[in-house]
Amino acid sequence: MRAVSYDSYAPDNSRLTLGEIPDPKVGPGQVLIEVRAAGVNPVDWKVMAGGLDGLMDAVFPVVPGWDVAGVVRALGADTPEFAVGDEVMAYARKDVVQAGTFAEYVAVNAQAVARKPAALEWAPAGGLPLAGLTALRSLDRLGAGSGDTLLVHGASGGVGSIAVQLGVERGARVLGTASPRNHDFVRSLGGEPVEYGEGLAERVRELAPEGVNAVADFVGGQLETTRAVLAPGGRHISVADPEVEQHGGHWVWVRPDGAKLAELAALVERGAVTVEVARTFPLDRAGEALDASRTGHTRGKLVIMP
Incomplete structure (x- = not known):
């Protein structure tokens, strides 16, 4: 299959190549997904630079990408939840950094997979899992809801824009930081x-x-402001x-979770949550997508569509 990969850590795209690699094996309890869309996230280039080497092992060459939406093409043993031909999406992070989603196919544990809403197009579906689950877990940890005033740092980004909608859906008053061009x-x-x-x-x-009841930081470097408000x-x-953990806060690290992703899918189906897609890229322009993510000024999601 065609895939983007890198053979060593690098702070840029210098080790990134597009080529043929073996098709994924499909283990018990896994589904093989033909990738139609793969969301780009800051963690992709941070991992590529070695930023998570202290937390996660990497086996080179590494195919980047933790978001996927696509079609089930094969089932591993004892995987009754899905059928070949199902349209699905998943936050596809694994315990070892190696077999990601910037490829034609990816094998994913069934527990991480949810069905894609029929009306949701491929690009927003590919951008939903990591960002949506991060926003959902963050608001769950905050217990943000009716009667709260919630401040979202980075409200126009991929995660922040979904968090704003989830906060509003739960009845909170939501303030969101953004550049003036993104205020509307x-x-x-x-x-x-x-x-x-x-x-x-x-x-x-x-x-x-009187201050805000809850703060969700999706940018970093906001602790002083958070404590002040x-x-x-x-x-x-x-x-x-x-560092927020030293000041009574929680450091959120989202988990693959098909059941929670299905909750998000239900919210999308009834129009409570939408996914803004800034740009899409073909697989051979994955480096451009990563560069665009590095700028930190993207409104909504960047998505690769093999």
């Missing part, structure tokens, strides 16, 4: 935009003089800054 987008999600950068804490306090007894999480 944040409003369209049901949030109240706040310009990020110097003076952010003061701007948040103008909107919420958090009301007494408030809760906060970060997906990018483990």
Whole structure:
């Protein structure tokens, strides 16, 4: 099969190549997915640079990518949950970094897989799993809901834009940091935009003089601001800054979870959650997609479509 891979860590795309590699083996309890769309996430280039080497083993060559939407083409032994031809999606992270989704096929544990809503197009389906599950787990850890004022750092990004919608769906008042060019987008999600950068804490306090009850940081480096605007007894999480654990917060690391992904699919089906796709790329332009992600200024999701 055709796949993008790299044979050693690198801070850029210099080790990234497109070529033929063996088709994946399909073990018991796994499904073989023909990839129609694979979301691009910052963790992809961070892993490629060796940023998670202290947490996860890598077996080279590595195929990057942890998001997938596609069609089931084969079943491993004892996998009654799915059938060949099912349209599915999954957060496909494995215990070892090696066989990712920037490829024509990927084998995924059935527990991580959920059916794709029929009306959801391939590109947003490929961008939903990691970002959506991260947003969902973050709001679950916060217990954010009715009566809360929730601040979302990075509200126009892939994870943040879904978190805004989930917060609104749960009845929270949601403030979201974004650049001025993305303020209308944040409003369209049901949030109240706040310009990020110097003076952010003061701007948040103008909107919420008593402080906010909950903060979700999807950017990193926001701890000082978070602490400045958090009301007494408030809760906060970060997906990018483990230091929050030293200040009463939670460092969130999302897990593959087909059941939770099915919850998100149900929300998508009834229109409570949408996935903004900024750009799509063919497999041979995966390096461009990773470069676009590195800028940190993408609204919504970048998606590779083999």
